[in-house]
Amino acid sequence: YAPLCSGGFQDGGDGTCVPKGSCAAGYHDGGTGSCVPNGTCVSTYHDGGDGVCVLLNTCSPGYHDGNGSDALVPCVPKGTCSSTYVLQQDGTCAGGCLPGQHDDGTGACTSSELCAAGHHDDGTGTCIPDGASPYCASGYKNDGSGACMDTGTCAAGYKSMGGACVAHPACGAGQHDDGDGTCVSNAASPYCASGYHALGAACVPDIYKVYAGGHHACALTTRLGVACWGRGLEGQLGTGTTTGSNTPRLVKGLQSGVLGLALGESHACALMLDGTVRCWGKNDVGQLGDGTTANRLVPVKVKQLPAGVRLPAQQELTLTAGQEHTCALTTSQGVYCWGGNSLGALGGGASQPSPTPVQVQNLPGNLFLVELVSGAHHNCVRTSGNDVGCWGYDSRGQLGDNFNTSSPSQVVDPVNDSSFNPGRLFSGPAASHTLTSSAGGFTHGWGEDDGGQVGAGGPTSERRVPVRATLLNGLTVNDLSAGEDHSCALVAATPPLVGSALSCWGSNTSGQLGYAPFTNGMPAANSAGALQQVAGLDHGVAGVSAGATFTCAVTDFGARVRCWGTGPEGELGAGSALQEGEPVLVQGL
Numbered sequence: 001y002a003p004l005c006s007g008g009f010q011d012g013g014d015g016t017c018v019p020k021g022s023c024a025a026g027y028h029d030g031g032t033g034s035c036v037p038n039g040t041c042v043s044t045y046h047d048g049g050d051g052v053c054v055l056l057n058t059c060s061p062g063y064h065d066g067n068g069s070d071a072l073v074p075c076v077p078k079g080t081c082s083s084t085y086v087l088q089q090d091g092t093c094a095g096g097c098l099p100g101q102h103d104d105g106t107g108a109c110t111s112s113e114l115c116a117a118g119h120h121d122d123g124t125g126t127c128i129p130d131g132a133s134p135y136c137a138s139g140y141k142n143d144g145s146g147a148c149m150d151t152g153t154c155a156a157g158y159k160s161m162g163g164a165c166v167a168h169p170a171c172g173a174g175q176h177d178d179g180d181g182t183c184v185s186n187a188a189s190p191y192c193a194s195g196y197h198a199l200g201a202a203c204v205p206d207i208y209k210v211y212a213g214g215h216h217a218c219a220l221t222t223r224l225g226v227a228c229w230g231r232g233l234e235g236q237l238g239t240g241t242t243t244g245s246n247t248p249r250l251v252k253g254l255q256s257g258v259l260g261l262a263l264g265e266s267h268a269c270a271l272m273l274d275g276t277v278r279c280w281g282k283n284d285v286g287q288l289g290d291g292t293t294a295n296r297l298v299p300v301k302v303k304q305l306p307a308g309v310r311l312p313a314q315q316e317l318t319l320t321a322g323q324e325h326t327c328a329l330t331t332s333q334g335v336y337c338w339g340g341n342s343l344g345a346l347g348g349g350a351s352q353p354s355p356t357p358v359q360v361q362n363l364p365g366n367l368f369l370v371e372l373v374s375g376a377h378h379n380c381v382r383t384s385g386n387d388v389g390c391w392g393y394d395s396r397g398q399l400g401d402n403f404n405t406s407s408p409s410q411v412v413d414p415v416n417d418s419s420f421n422p423g424r425l426f427s428g429p430a431a432s433h434t435l436t437s438s439a440g441g442f443t444h445g446w447g448e449d450d451g452g453q454v455g456a457g458g459p460t461s462e463r464r465v466p467v468r469a470t471l472l473n474g475l476t477v478n479d480l481s482a483g484e485d486h487s488c489a490l491v492a493a494t495p496p497l498v499g500s501a502l503s504c505w506g507s508n509t510s511g512q513l514g515y516a517p518f519t520n521g522m523p524a525a526n527s528a529g530a531l532q533q534v535a536g537l538d539h540g541v542a543g544v545s546a547g548a549t550f551t552c553a554v555t556d557f558g559a560r561v562r563c564w565g566t567g568p569e570g571e572l573g574a575g576s577a578l579q580e581g582e583p584v585l586v587q588g589l
Contacts, residue, residue, distance in 0.1 A: 011035060029053060049075030068093040081107070101294075103127060114240065114297070123148030125300075141165070147240075147298070149253035156225070156250050179203035195222045197559045199588070206558045207589060212483075212547030213263030213429055214323070215569050219248065219554075219561055219589055225255035226270060227589065231569040234266045235297035236281030242297065246570030246577075247587045252298045254278070259311060262321035262374075264339075264429045269326050271319040275308025276301060277328060286355025287324050287339030293355055304356040307332040313370075315479075316382075316424060320374035322392075323429055327379050328357070329372040335360040335381060343377040343393035363389050373434065375427040375447070375482070380411070380434055386422045387411075388436070396432050396448035397464035411446070414466045420444055430484035430548035435469065437477050443469040443489070451485030451507030458529050471505055471531045483546030486512050488534075488553075490541055497539035502553055505531045510549035511581035512565035518581045535582040537562070547571070553583070561586040 005017035012024030013035030023035035030036035031045030031053035041053035048054035049063030059065060059075035066074060066082030076082055081093035087108045088094055089101055097109035104110045105119030105127030115127035122128050123140030136148035143149045144158030144165035154165035159181040171183035178184045179196030192203035205221035216230030216237060228237040228251055232244035238251035251270075260271040267281030267288060278299035279288035286293055289302035307330040310318045318329040325339035325346060336357035337346040344351070347360035360379075363369070367383035378392030378399060388411040390399040400411035414420050419442045426435040433447030433454055444466040445454035452459040455469030476492035478500045486506030493501045504513040508526035515532035516524035526532060534553070543554035550565030550572060562583035563572040572578065573586035 013037065031055070047074055049077065064092070066093055067095065105129065120146055121148060121298075123150060143253055143255070145252070147252050150301075154255060155253075156255050176201060177203060179205065204589065207542075207554045207561055208558070209261070209543050210545050210552045210554050210561050211261045211263045211268075212481075212545040212550065212552050212563075212571075213268065213321075214265035214548055215567075215571055216244075216263070216266075216268070217545070217547070217550075217552050217563065217571060217573060218251070218261055218263060218268060219586070220258060220261055222558070223256055224258045224273070226251040226258055226261065228268065229573040229586070230567065230571040231266070234282035235295050236266050236268055238268065238280040238298055240297050244569050246567075246575055247573055248589055251280070254299055260317070260319055262317075262319045262326060264321035264326065265323040265376075267321065267324075267326075269302070269319060269321055270299060271309055271311075271328075273311070275311060275331065277305065277309055277319060277326075278302070279326065282324075283355075285324050285340040285353040287321070287326055289326060289338040289355065289357055291355050302326075302328075302338070302357065305330065305336060306357075307334065316371035317373055318371070320372055320379070321429055322374040322379070323376040325374070325377075327360075327372055327374055329369055329381070333369055335363065335369070335372060335379075337379065345374075345377050345379060345392045347379070347391040360391065363391075371425055373425040373427045374429070375431045375434060376429060376484075378427075378432070378434075378447075380425055380427070382422055382425055382436075388422050388425065390434070393432070396462040398432050398434065398447040400434065400446035400464070400466055402464045412465050414444070414468070417444075417466075417468060419468065420466055424480075426480040426482050428482045428484075428546055431482040431546075432484075433463070433482055433487075435480045435482055435487060436466070437480060441476070443472045443477055443480065445469050445487075448485075452527075452529060453482065453485050453487045453506035455487060455505055455531075471529070479544060481544045481546040481551075483512060483551065484548040485509075486546060486551070488544045488546050488551060490544055493539040499540045499557060500542070501539055502534040502537040502541045502544055503531050504534055504546070504551065508532075510566035511579065512546070512549055512551050514551060514564040514581065514583055516581050518579055521579075523581050534564075537583060552586070555583070561589050 009017040010020045012018035013027030014024040027035040030042035045053040048060030050060045063075040064078050066076035067085040081087050085093040101109040104116040106116045119127045122137040124137045140148040140150045143155040145155035158165040168181040175183045178193040180193040196203040205223040208222045209220045211218045218228040227248035229248045239249045257273050258270045262269045269279040280296045280299045283295050290300045291303045309328045310331045312318050327337040338357045341353045367385040371382040380390040401409040421438045422436040435445040446463045446466045449463050455471040456467045457470050479490040481488050488504040490500035511523040513532045514534040540557045542558045550567050552563040555562050564580045564583045566579050574584040
């Protein structure tokens with residue numbers, strides 16, 4: 001029974017009178033001021049985590065709901081969760097990680113690709129302790145740097161021996177690593193193994209191709225490894241961090257086995273020798289094709305491609321990227337695209353993005369598809385009969401069909417120009433125009449031309465059907481590249497010089513034509529009707545890639561990469577150089 005207590009006293013819970021505000025031994029305040037047995041609370045109150053009764057849906061200071069949804073469960077200290085629940089990146093608890101997040105190995109969720117200290121990704125996206133055995137999941141191996149990869153490649157400075165990646169040997173006095181992991185005399189001739197060149201005292205791989213994206217660039221070496229530089233905030237450098245770099249950094253897990261690259265505005269993809277595709281970087285609309293919209297700081301495999309990507313027979317492209325989408329031509333003759341679709345780049349007639357590949361329907365022609373290219377928001381394919389079909393955004397004639405539609409349609413032949421016989425196609429992630437080198441030696445283009453980038457002799461807003469790039473008449477064109485509002489061509493060098501020279505045309509508002517230095521912070525003015533020889537590149541140019549505000553080229557017959565234009569986030573790869581009207585050497589390649 002409740003005792004009658006005089007003023008200033010109350011029932012202590014066990015029938016004795018105690019001073020108000022206190023309880024008898026084994027009892028405490030149940031939440032409303034009355035005493036109840038320890039470990040219990042009155043109705044509508046519960047344990048706040050520290051033994052104090054608080055209102056339901058609340059916890060004591062320093063405590064929170066241990067499962068994030070049911071206020072009746074005990075409150076737990078902040079930074080922890082109830083059993084079977086996981087701490088989310090925002091500090092709350094839930095039954096597993098939210099979409100786009102993963103367990104960092106300690107039970108905490110993170111949207112970063114990184115694992116907690118002392119943990120690593122076993123190759124499948126699961127973080128496990130560094131001391132775990134086996135170190136990698138089945139089908140993956142340590143590439144030497146601590147990364148688990150399924151490409152069979154080893155990180156830079158490691159080579160495969162006995163199925164494992166082992167460090168190159170430390171060479172003795174008077175010796176150096178020839179690039180292949182063999183120590184040779186410093187007096188050896190040649191100084192480096194085949195496919196390598198000297199960079200200072202080191203031997204580094206020759207360069208096969210260079211690729212310019214929106215604000216980053218990558219180089220593919222002759223050893224089929226990848227290094228990238230520029231903006232890195234979305235993970236597009238593939239280094240495992242969001243840190244940018246004004247000099248090249250090796251992409252994790254891609255130091256061999258890469259056949260080609262495709263760079264978008266803020267993402268990149270690699271075509272592997274086995275026909276699979278790996279992508280990294282920004283993924284807000286699914287442009288990486290891994291079934292999520294989480295940015296990836298290291299390469300991840302594209303999922304649900306029904307067949308392998310066809311390996312190009314020569315220089316034709318079979319993996320391409322636009323501003324925020326990616327496309328692939330598969331061995332089954334299908335074209336599949338994924339990522340952003342607000343302007344029809346996926347070719348399905350809808351506008352919804354897709355984080356996994358979808359097949360492009362109703363492509364024109366019935367002949368064998370041999371090549372695929374992507375612009376910012378459009379794509380084109382070429383058949384073995386040299387017919388070209390395009391789809392996507394058509395605001396400036398990007399589809400070349402003389403209509404304004406996003407559906408796949410065939411590029412029409414230009415009027416009164418029998419020289420149009422499409423060969424290789426060229427566009428780029430910043431471009432709204434397409435170029436083609438015709439089999440008869442002529443170059444044609446269509447699409448946006450407000451900077452004169454089509455090369456037809458003067459600016460106009462658009463070219464809705466192909467026109468001849470008269471700026472290149474009489475020149476032997478070996479390669480082409482399309483930037484946002486400029487274009488470049490490798491042309492036969494003037495004898496006695498050998499190899500290819502490089503010329504560019506179109507807008508030079510960022511110094512992207514590379515023919516003259518900046519003066520008082522301003523680039524040289526360029527007439528849209530003028531073809532400009534890039535300064536110092538009159539021979540030995542092996543490749544070119546035009547970005548939005550900068551251009552890069554493989555020079556010195558494959559031994560060097562040079563870039564020019566405007567690169568405030570390190571796009572030029574030349575250290576502190578951010579704005580150059582003439583080519584500067586990319587450091588470390």
